[in-house]
Amino acid sequence: MKPIIALTADALVKPSPVINENEAPFTPRGLVEGILAAGGIPIVLPFPQKVSEAEEAAQAALKTFDGLVIPGGPDIDPTLFGEEPIPQIGRTNYQRDAYEIALIKAAALQHKAILGICRGIQIINVAFGGTLYQDLGTQDPQCAIQHSQKAPGQFPTHHVTTTPGSQINQIVGAKTFVNSRHHQAVRTVAPAFKATAKAPDGVIEAIELQQGDDILAVQWHPENMWQEDAGSLALFQDLVTRAGKREDNE
Template sequence: MRPIIAFTADTLTEPMTAVNDQFADMAPRPLKNAVLAAGGAPLILPFPDDTHLAAEMAAAYVATFDALLLPGGPDVDPTFYGEEPRPEIGRTVYPKDCFELALIKATLAAHKPIMAICRGMQILNVAMGGTLYQDLPSQDPHASLRHAQAAAGQYPTHHVIMKADSSLVGMIGQRAYVNSRHHEAVKDVASGLKVAATAPDGVIEALEDPAHAQILAVQWHPENLWEADRAQLAPFKQLIERAQAGHVAATTAVSA
């Protein structure tokens, strides 16, 4: 049986993010297709406009899925990591942040696997106590690459280097050519996470937990690359494997 892989979407604020939207570069459709190709069953979770419902909805949802996939999207509200917005910050969606933060915490507490992409990696880091650069070009003097690429999203534009002790190096190799669509990035890494990959300019490109068991997060968009570069499907396959292992363990515990 395919494990249920849940991911969040801007379905209440962004008409173009419908599941089968024609704007494949921006919508959840590439995520849906990657999850299906990897062997999972995708489930999209809308966020409530009422932020008071965020924790309640997160608790209700977490029982319905085997793993959580956090996709890309708008900037993260900086007040969640103790800062006010800089002039360079992009669009934020406060109710979405409230819901995803609650959902991440509920998923971590339930010991279910998480994969995060782009904004997903950023809000995961914040949820676990880390901070972000609100705008790389104006805040990080070492960010010498263009991380908000002008090329179409399915085309790679810069390299990333995997850490030798990361799970990614076994999946993708030591070096990969990836796409890059962000101006925010991880600054201070949260306790409980470690850097798994960087860009040549030092910008953090992947995070994971030290045991490689629950969390894998990447800054690039493998959902737009895997059809041309099959190695980019490996993180999704690993998520499915982790979800299946957790589902079997949970079922065994209930049976006992």
């Protein structure tokens, strides 16, 4: 049986043009197709509207999937890592933050395979005690390249160097050419993790566990590039492979 891969949903800010639904859940089409191309079966998990229901919803969702993707989306609420919002922070979604943190922690306890993408690397890091730059341009004096690209999203714009022997190194190689659409980034890496890829200016582009291969997260968007980039597709194939191993052991 093919592994089932859950994708956490974002919510439309405006009413849906099809059925006029407020805050309709959605997930990127490129991500759905990438999981299918890698051999997985994607399902979408909307977040509950009440923060008080996040834990219960996360526990209920656990039995439905073998692997989990936390995709891109709005900024992370800085109060979750002990800071107040600076003027440069963008739109946040506290309900989604709360649900994803609960879901990540619950899935990790069951050793389910997890892949974080863009916002995903940030919320995973926060879930386990790390911090973020709320805005690279104003908070990171070393930031020297464009991390919120003006080029179309499917085009790579800067290089990333990976740590030899790391999980990400084995998947995409020593150096890879990635797209980039973010202004927040990992600042202090959570204790259970290590940074294993960086941009030329030192911005962290991937984190993974100190021990084990359950969780891998990247700052770029492979869902926009997998059709033409082997490394991007390999990230989804790696997730599906890890999820399949967990399924076989159950």
